[in-house]
Amino acid sequence: MRLLRNRPTPPAPAEPGDALATAEGLHVRLGSREVLQGIDVTVRAGEVLALVGPNGAGKSTLLGALAADVAAVGGVVRIHGRPAAEWSSAELALRRAVLPQSASLSFPFAVEDVVRMGRAPWAAVAPDDDDRAVAEAMRQTEVAAFASRPFGALSGGERARVALARVLAQRAPLLLLDEPTAALDLRHQELVLRVCRERARAGDAVVVVLHDLGLAAAYAHRVAVLRAGRVAADGAPEEVFDGRLLSEVYDQPVEVFPHPRTGALLVNPERRNL
Template sequence: MGLVGPNGCGKSTVLKALYRALVPRGGAVLVDGDPLRGMRHRDSAARIAALPQEERVELDFLVAEVVRLGAAANPATPREEVEPAVQEAMVRAGVHELAHRSVLGLSGGERQRVLMARALAQRTPYLLLDEPTNHLELRHQTELVRTLRGTTVHRPAVLMALHDLNLAAALCDRVVVLAHGEIVADEALHPDTVERVYGVRPVVITRPDTGTPHLLFPITREDPS
């Protein structure tokens, strides 16, 4: 499932309320029917893993140590399963070669993949991703797509906030459009919705490789006035 919408529409806020970085002022968050408020953090970590946006790691941990924090965070993972979970997650996120590097010396994209591995290592039914393609170059964006496709087989849900509408349409079974903190659309993306929310009229073409619709946005170099 994808969350899209213009800057400041509340995508990250929704995700933060779900992974408990924020406590909602009103209303309640339910996970499989259980309220998140009052649940021990240890228990919610067994159900929900998250890839937060723009979190700085200040200490000089090794990549493997960071991923291990994810694997060990899930109390449902038995102790002897922790190390295999770490290795598997690092391979899937493509950071196993960086395992003994310090996280402080990594590039933005590498760090993003390390945090992805940490979330995967948590082995939770729900996975929340806030802008997972941030900092990633083309090849890793494609690999991320493949990784996510692989992970959804065992998981009820992956929820991610995205900017790239085409990526959202390609990856997600369901795309929710947010604007000003409210759900505007919850269906297949329609060009009219996109124009209404973003104020830009997309051009819809058919991708020559997949035959699926693809949104293009006009780039003009003239002064719009």
């Protein structure tokens, strides 16, 4: 007898400001170390939330917990209003897409095939949209020109953009991106953050781990500053990017000032005795 399985149901469209992911009193332990200690954070539709902080602050762990890929020892993570553990893997894949820090493949897939992997969650739901979603994702990340090249033959920056294209092709309303600009040149760093803003403008929620505070100031609607597993500040960049706070968090003198021509917020380390 053939068993029939329920098809996963795509999420309903979110309204601007809807909470697509929340962490409430979140504690995460990795080995003997408590990496996150009572984190409260909300990710809303229509905004880009940047997670910033020094190495070891817990940014990637928080991203993994919001993706339901890292288990909590205390508190709860909710995705689309429901505790993350209550979603099946198929339902989660329709609701959130995750870009890890590094992308590697064991087989010589072509770039377009790698991007098309992002459509796997939709195979039983809306396969007719695959070609359009793949083409749009490759256009946004500027990888269409080498769609037929093997993924393994690409530079590190090109691989990073292909990996992002795969995530975009998934068309989940919650995007969780771990250091998407780390391997990219200046032009493509700006490109990636513009894509994040475009997705937020279209109604998605985007969480992005960044080390570049200037990029966070320019593109994030909201910033959560992490320090030693806790949230030191959470709010709009102009509210939380304070020279004194950032200097304490990073143990490095930091200055925050307006651009002399545009007035945009600039964040730079202080450099003395050069």
